[in-house]
Amino acid sequence: MATVALRSGVWIGPLHLCHETVRDARVDRQEGRPEAENWDGNDGHLSIMLKPAAAKAYATITRRHLGSPMAVRLGGELISRPRMNVPITEGLFYLTGPEIGVLEDAAKEALGPC
Helix, strand or coil, X not given: CHHHHCCCCEEECCEEECCCCEEEXXXXXXXXXXXXXXXXXXXXXXXXXXXXXXXXXXXHHHHHCXXXXXXXXXXXXXXXXXXXXXXXXXXXXXXXXXXXXXXXXXXXXXXXXX
């Protein structure tokens, strides 16, 4: 059941982020970087690199949801709703908005078991 599954781990839309789908997940802190002055007020972002099969699936998902927000859930809780402005075709995306501790928890879950 999808509803039960969404209560654990980290999900972006219908894609479960875990060791089977994620190649790399890390929090990049903005401290001391020139582009930090243009950042959204958070002190970092979560960078996710998907594995090839997941990247292909996510490209299809993001194409279907252009212009719409997509739920990001951690442990069943909504942590963000980024708007899909362009298709994400290369499997690399960034998540901003939640507090740095939430981003760190999401990174750990994204690299964990499915």
